[in-house]
Amino acid sequence: xxxxxxxxxxxxxxxxxxxxxxxxxxxxxxxxxxxxxxxxxxxxxxxxxxxxxxxxxxxxxxxxxxxxxxxxxxxxxxxxxxxxxxxxxxxxxxxxxxxxxxxxxxxxxxxxxxxxxxxxxxxxxxxxxxxxxxxxxxxxxxxxxxxxxxxxxxxxxxxxxxxxxxxxxxxxxxxxxxxxxxxxxxxxxxxxxxxxxxxxxxxxxxxxxxxxxxxxxxxxxxxxxxxxxxxxxxxxxxxxxxxxxxxxxxxxxxxxxxxxxxxxxxxxxxxxxxxxxxxxxxxxxxxxxxxxxxxxxxxxxxxxxxxxxxxxxxxxxxxxxxxxxxxxxxxxxxxxxxxxxxxxxxxxxxxxxxxxxxxxxxxxxxxxx
DNA sequence: AAAGGACCCAACCGCTATCTC
DNA sequence: TGAGATAGCGGTTGGGTCCTT
Numbered sequence: 001x002x003x004x005x006x007x008x009x010x011x012x013x014x015x016x017x018x019x020x021x022x023x024x025x026x027x028x029x030x031x032x033x034x035x036x037x038x039x040x041x042x043x044x045x046x047x048x049x050x051x052x053x054x055x056x057x058x059x060x061x062x063x064x065x066x067x068x069x070x071x072x073x074x075x076x077x078x079x080x081x082x083x084x085x086x087x088x089x090x091x092x093x094x095x096x097x098x099x100x101x102x103x104x105x106x107x108x109x110x111x112x113x114x115x116x117x118x119x120x121x122x123x124x125x126x127x128x129x130x131x132x133x134x135x136x137x138x139x140x141x142x143x144x145x146x147x148x149x150x151x152x153x154x155x156x157x158x159x160x161x162x163x164x165x166x167x168x169x170x171x172x173x174x175x176x177x178x179x180x181x182x183x184x185x186x187x188x189x190x191x192x193x194x195x196x197x198x199x200x201x202x203x204x205x206x207x208x209x210x211x212x213x214x215x216x217x218x219x220x221x222x223x224x225x226x227x228x229x230x231x232x233x234x235x236x237x238x239x240x241x242x243x244x245x246x247x248x249x250x251x252x253x254x255x256x257x258x259x260x261x262x263x264x265x266x267x268x269x270x271x272x273x274x275x276x277x278x279x280x281x282x283x284x285x286x287x288x289x290x291x292x293x294x295x296x297x298x299x300x301x302x303x304x305x306x307x308x309x310x311x312x313x314x315x316x317x318x319x320x321x322x323x324x325x326x327x328x329x330x331x332x333x334x335x336x337x338x339x340x341x342x343x344x345x346x347x348x349x350x351x352x353x354x355x356x357x358x359x360x361x362x363x364x365x366x367x368x369x
Numbered sequence: 370a371a372a373g374g375a376c377c378c379a380a381c382c383g384c385t386a387t388c389t390c
Numbered sequence: 391t392g393a394g395a396t397a398g399c400g401g402t403t404g405g406g407t408c409c410t411t
Contacts, residue, residue, distance in 0.1 A: 022379070022405090044396070060397075061380065096399060111400075112378050 019053045023062055027052055031059055032067055065108045072104035076113055084110055085118055089132040 034050035043056035087098045095107035119129040126135050
């Protein structure tokens with residue numbers, strides 16, 4: 001699908017003499033030093049200013065995937081693995097969206113980890129890594145089972161709209177954080193002398209500070225100062241558990257969850273136009289939820305916004321990650337709205353975990369499963 | 370010990386979306 | 391309004407490392 005636009009444009013790396021391939025420690029030093037002092041500004045012009053024989057794109061990727069101070073490297077925790085699997089079930093290969101729920105991890109890293117570890121693990125367990133359904137069921141899937149796919153699709157659509165809104169607002173608020181960003185960059189000065197590994201790869205600069213949350217190009221979640229909103233407060237939309245004390249995920253006490261239009265204290269949403277956009281998105285999501293319930297689940301929709309969790313928990317999805325700290329995927333069998341009790345409980349587990357996932361502060365998530 | 374296959378992951382490629390002039 | 395520039399995304403690749411025989 002080569003666009004006509006690309007025919008007009010010259011590739012960013014077509015300049016003769018520009019280096020490709022693995023970065024050397026010296027190049028990293030130069031890039032870090034330059035960004036610490038000046039910020040990255042225009043990536044296009046950065047390499048020349050920084051004295052690098054690289055294209056801007058290469059510099060940007062090196063920074064976002066490796067040198068950024070707020071990157072966590074190393075082994076993925078069990079919790080992170082579960083997060084990735086569940087979000088992948090919901091969002092598919094939308095790595096950047098998944099990465100917003102795993103602060104300090106890059107989309108590239110998550111993508112690699114999925115392809116090299118998690119995908120294979122699911123396959124071994126007989127789970128289709130694309131549909132997250134058991135292989136044999138995928139083959140048999142038809143009729144009533146297709147309802148599951150439609151349900152997932154609706155969930156993804158809903159999440160997609162939310163993420164897009166988040167991204168847009170994050171861009172707006174990013175401007176307001178520019179000054180803050182420059183300050184934070186200065187804090188990273190000590191990374192200039194970060195240690196190296198013996199090979200071409202070297203260790204992480206370090207863990208980022210809390211206020212570096214604003215800096216991450218891939219992790220654009222921002223939080224309001226005083227509103228304990230859960231789901232992307234920057235969009236103005238939040239899922240607000242009515243009982244925040246439900247920390248142990250006791251399913252008998254699953255909070256009724258409310259989707260509210262939250263008057264965010266962020267600068268971005270103080271803008272009238274943006275608020276109007278929020279309202280529009282809220283309307284859209286509300287209608288989608290109603291459509292979702294009526295079309296896919298045959299469940300009552302009255303007061304549905306006050307009980308979205310219940311809606312999710314009584315849907316017809318047929319898989320579950322159950323039990324505390326388990327990797328196992330437990331396959332449900334019965335599916336009906338408000339039907340088999342055990343199956344209902346299984347789905348409660350599954351969706352409760354997802355809701356808790358997006359409901360948790362990125363950095364201090366308690367054990368969720 | 371050596372060969373070669375499997376694995377891993379940083380980096381690249383191609384594309385679209387968005388911004389700027 | 392349209393062209394060009396830039397940023398960001400997801401898929402893919404290539405080479406280094408690890409493991410098995």
